[in-house]
Amino acid sequence: MTARDLTASGDDPVVIVGMAVEAPGGIDTPENYWALLSEQREALGPFPTDRGWSLRELFAGSRREGFKQIHDLGGFLSAAAEFDPEFFGISPREAVAMDPQQRVALRLAWRALENSGINPDDLAGHDAGCYVGASALEYGPALTEFSHHSGHLITGTSLGVISGRIAYTLDLAGPAVTVDTSCSSALSAVHLAVQALRSGDCDLALAGGVCVMGSPGYFVEFSKQHALSDDGHCRPYSAHASGTVWAEGAGIFVLQRRSRAVREGRDILADVRASCLNSDGRSVGLTAPSERAQIRLFSRAIAQAGVSPEDVGMVEGHGTGTRLGDRTELHALAATYGAARPGRGPLLGSVKSNIGHTQAAAGALGLAKVLVAAERATIPPTLHADEPSREIDWDSTGLRVAHKLTPWPAHNGERVGAVSAFGMSGTNTHIVVSVPDRPREAK
Template sequence: MANDKHAPRPVTAPIAVIGMGCRLPGDVDSPSAFWRLLVEERDAVGPPPPGRETGGEPAVGGPSALRGGYLADVSGFDADFFGVAGREADVLDPQHRLLLEVVWEALEHAGLPPDRLAGSPTGVFTGLSYHDYMDQLAGKPRELEGSILTNGHCVAAGRISYLLGLHGPSIALDTACSSSLVAFHLACEALHRQECDLALAAGVTLMLAPRITRSFERMGMLSPTGRCHTFDAAADGFVRGEGCGAVVLKRLPDARRDGDRILAVVRGSAVNQDGRSDGLAAPSAEAQQALYRAALTRAGVDPARVSLIEAHGTGTPLGDPVEFASLAAVYGHGLSPCALGSVKTNLGHLEPAAGITGLIKTVLCLGHGTIPANLHFTEWNPAIAADGSRLFVPRESAPWPGREPVRLAAVSSFGFSGTNAHVILQEPPPARRTGLPAPRRPRQAPPEVILLGAGSHRALPEAAGKLAAWLDAEGATVPLRDVAHTLALRRSPGRGRLAVVARSHAETAEALRLFVDGLPAPALVSSAADVTAPRLPVWVFSGQGSQWAGMGRELL
């Protein structure tokens, strides 16, 4: 951590973000896909998919009010893989299904095989709000009534702990739109208090029934133009979105000790409440400013050093000016520019999952040293006094602003419950060097054994295709030895398995593509594992002294 004699002394010890997973609008199924959506300036808001319209009742605000950030498919689920029995799987809330999948992916992204965490003090903290699926089950056969218990919010977190055999705290919470960032804060606090050694923080929401959308319509909160125009003069309300995000957290010294890839560092966080304001759902400028200052104090960070703020930024005529004024009062002074962003302009407002989505975006920005454009911004809302402030809205992707020696960013999330959360993040520390001379490379690289596991044998072709694409692109600069090491040591073997013997990225990718096409590949073998068989031993196909390289910036 860089020294800063002008910064206040931190109250909390730093936490490392070591893994992330997400399923978001725009066909986003991984952090790397999320980053591509951001830098390509894609707007994932559109009409609802077939079967998820308003159920025949016309929308109050017309067709634009139905626009949102939707997932293409919310029905697919491998119940057998996750150990969910047939009758329970038939009525399991898709939000719970999505949480299971994305948390599993986040753990694998962290290089922590989920099936090896049993018995560990790992905490689970999830944010979610709605019961759309329960509304759909109303009036169904009486034998489905037990789903009322298995689909409770508490089970969303408990099922993850049960599946993986985790013994840390397991908490589901609902503070409306701030739910997932409050869950993130509680996960960090549990790590600080030694209640767990690893923590999972997640948020999920799906729009499965029209009731909530109609309520927002009638309250005048949705945009009639079908866009989140955050901080813009055209701000006229928000657009709903859906999806899931999860992050894996560990105390920074522990992450360094264990050789984990560190994606970002959590310097500090805070949660507070608006209390008595102009209305139950009305924002409080005083509470927001107090929240920012509390988080900055806990982080030991001078606000003038923060160069990116992922705002709550819903694009409402009332909320945007209040939020900007609060940010300007705390963060607006200094010589270096500070960008304001809101991922809601790309995806819509994911409500209970909004905070964790904004946090994942911010971690990606810190790692890449780039700030993507904020969509749908042309001119400042006339109620916003932006002159004289260092805060600006980026209209195109650009390198990190300012010349601070360490990149710092902040993330906000406010709930219409009045509960607010704010997090201070720092770029990952540089990789430690051993001081040993690099080993002399042989003229011809020795062959490596690349192991790939999938949830089932049917899923192997898709997994093989993704790995081949990654090796051709982001993974091209990662030594093949490190790829082999990571897949062997830091991945679950799965029930579908294949192995490739190759000397180069190109050889590996070609063998994988042949497998995808159903053609023979002499250097490749695949099999379906018996789920009752004992787990295979861990094989590490990397040379002496080789450390896990984190599979480059992203894996799959």
């Protein structure tokens, strides 16, 4: 049987063999990401004062009629400006002109490969792909401005160059694709990488997402839409959810087919059991979620993964803390994962309660949460949800929000978890992974 036959028959699944994360609160490794989650900490903090943002005008402007007050709280990467251009063969002038999303993504791609035990230099010329989810977030001067950085601004601020920069630096010969489906970008990128590996477009893939805000513009836009949290805290699936809180973060994963990973002696973090993507189509509004689309997505993923709802121990939801978004998602989960017997449904959570909504990177941070939780056989709690939403009958669905550190027992030698990401573009992604039950070894 050939490698392509194995892929087509499903006997050679795609697996995750490495990852790297950065999140608010100084988080820069999977280990201290887990510490943040298990210690039930919230990593939100004041707006950064070193980015040249007019914060006084920002907060004062949100008090105008028709806007919702912007609180001095968000999730920001403390190391967003830290970058060693010489290490990557980039001049300091070009580095400053680069959107920090390029810098963070490049840094994490390198770390993810090291985490997987792969020497990045060994990939030169190989059919390795790179799929990165990102959105344009207003970094740098306009192209029409004559500045010291002119000449580097097109490549420095182009979304397409985020993945291209990684491919160029590492000399990867596979596909290099930047994906923008708004808040589902990172998980959409992982989905495309899985499909590329299954089809043979590449034999290894870097995939994930990045978000670093070049301006506080998203806060202003959501202030006008009255979709920001009342008090600057994100409360997913809570009866007191009042809006979201914007944040920054990044996550990159290394994916291979199982046969190659085993042949090369990789530590397999998870099997990708299902990877599904669809669109809302026409809903009640361009940016409004669709319960019908989410039900179709979840049902297809459960079937593709070959599991039943009670086999899934944890669902890391999109959970933005907005009333409409959470209500729609909860109804869709109740109709699918809630089909389990009462008390047997998965524990539901959202890392946005810890770090805020990391926008294009949200799905990557959600997937990383599932992986670190499964490795430690423990589901971390979702903050601010002690009184869960009244939008569904929790007792009859079997769904529960994780309120405390909860043991995650293995089932048939593995732990099965799922993660969702929904974009205001209407693009929805849902991925199901299984993590083998084994003693945890420090890397």
